[in-house]
Amino acid sequence: MDLDAYAVTHAGEWQRLDELSRARRLSGAEVDELMELYDRVGTQLSVVRAVAPDAEVVGFLSALLARTRIRAGGARTTTWRAVAEFLTHRFPAALYRLRWWWLATIAVNVVVFAVSVLWLLENPVVEQSLLSPGEIEQYVDEDFENYYSEHAAASFGARVWINNAWVAALCLALGVLGVPVVFLLLSNVVNVAMACAIMTRADHGGHFWGLILPHSLLELTAVFVAGGVGLRLFWSWVEPGDLTRARSMAREGRTAATVALGLVLVLLVSGVIEAVVTPSPLPTAARIAIGVLAEAVFLAYVFVLGRRAVEQGYDGDVAEDVGGARVATAA
Template structure:
C-alpha cells in the first residue's frame, strides 16, 4: 500500500478525530456524550498507530513527510484533550455542582440504569416474597427490625390524614435507625469501592440492599402500615436511594474499565474511568448531605403521611430537573 492508498483508507477516521478534538477545544470534554468519549479514545489510539506506520514506511518522500507533520499535529492535539488536566475556571466547584456532576450522570446513564436494576429488581422480588409468605421476612431483614415495625404497627394511632404518632419515631429506634440510615451510607461507599472486584462486589452490595429494602416494605405491608412506612422512608429516601444507585454506577464504571477497556490500554481506560467515578462519588456525597438534612429536620416531624409523600415527590422532581441542568452554549469566534 503506497502513501496515497494509506491516506484514502484512513482519512475518514482522521477527519472524525479532528471533529471531536475541535469540539472538546471549544466546549471541553463534558460536552461529549459517552459514545463520543469512547470514540475519541479509540480514534486517538488508531491515529497514533497510523503515525507510527507513516513514520516507518513513508517518511522518505516529501508527501510522506507532510503526512507525518499533519498526523503528528492531530495526534498531539488529541493527546492534549484526552490527558491534559482541566483548565482552571472561576468558581470551578460551583460549575461542577451545577453542571459537571449532572453531565457525568447523563454520560454514564447506562451503567446507572444497570445499577438501578440490580437494586430495585431484587427489592421487588423480596417485597412480593414476604407479601405472599411472611415467614420469609427473616431471610431479608434483621429480626430486630421486623419486631420494631410490628410493635409500632400494633400501637398505631390514626390522626389527621392517616397520621401515626408511633411511626413518627420509627427512625429514632436503634433497630431501625441502624438498619436504614447507617446501612445506606455503608452501601454507598461499598458500591463504589467494590468496583475494583470487576463489579462483582458492587452487584452483590446492590442486590443485598435491594433485598433488605423489599423485605422491610413487605413486612410493613403485611402489617397494613405501608403508607405510614413509606411516609417515613421516602422524604429522604428518594435522595438516598438515588445516591446508592449512582454510586453503584460509579463502581460499574470502574469495573468496565478493568474487564473491557476497549481499544485503550487498560491503564489509560482505568485512568479515564477513575475520573468519571470520582466525579460521581463527589456528587453522591452532596446528595447524601441533603438527604441527611431532610432526614434530620423533615422526616421526624408529625406531618400527615400524604403530605410527606407529596414532599418526597417534589424531591424526585427536583432531582430530575437538577440532573438535566446544562450550561448555556458558548459562542466561539
C-alpha cells in the first residue's frame, strides 16, 4: 500500500474529524458525524498499522482519536460498560498477547518443582536439617491440614487473597529488574516442593495433592502469569524491538497494570476456593474437579475471549484503550 496516496485519499476525513474534535459546540448532526468519523478513522488506523506502519501517521491518528473520545465526553461509555469492556476485552487481550511468556513460566516452574521434589526425596538430610522429627510428624499429622481449617472461611479467604495478591504484585512491580521475579518464583516453588516431599515421604502424598490441587491450579497460574508479565517488562528494555526503550517499557508497563488489576479478581476466586472448597467435607475427587474446572474456565477465558479481543484490536495497553485507539491491529 502507498501510504502517501492513502493519506491523501483520507486527509479530508482526518481534517474534518480534527475540526469537530476541537469545536466548542456541536449540533446533534455534528455529534453523529463525529462518532461516524471516529469509527471510520479508527478502521483506517488499523489499516495503517497492519499494512504500512509509520510512526508519524500512527501517532497523529492515535492522538486524533484520543482527542475525539475526550470531546465526546464519554457519551457512549458508562462506568458499567467500561468495567464490562475491561473484563471481556482489555484483560483477556493482555493475557493472550503475553501468553507465551507466562506459559513458558509455568512450564519452567513445573520442571523446577518436579526436580526439587525428586532431589529432596533422595536427600532427606535437607528436611532433617530444617525440622526435628517431632516437628515433621506434627506437620504431617496436623499442621498441613489444619492450615486450611483453623480460621473461619471468610477470614482465611481474605488472608489468602491478600497474600497471593501481594506476591503477584511484587512480580509485576519488580519485573523491570528481572532477577527479583526469578527469586520470588523460585522461593515459592521450593516451598511447595518441600511440603510435597515431606508429605510424600510420610506416605501422605495423596493427602497432599487432595488438599492443594483444588485451589493451587488457579492460584499458581495467577502467580505465574504475574511472573511471566513481569519478565516481559524486564525484556522490554533489554530488547525493545522496533520501539525505543522508553516507549517499549511504557507499553509493557501499562499492560502490566491491566494484568495486575485483572489478577485481583482471579486470585479472589482462588482464595474463595481455598477457604471454602479445600477444607470442605466433599470427596477428594469432587474438590479436585472444582479446581480443574476453575482452571479450565480461566484458560477458555484467555484463549477464546482473549484471542477474539486481540483480533478486534485490543492488546491490554491501557493508554490505547483509554485514548480511543480501540481498533484492529490485524488485517
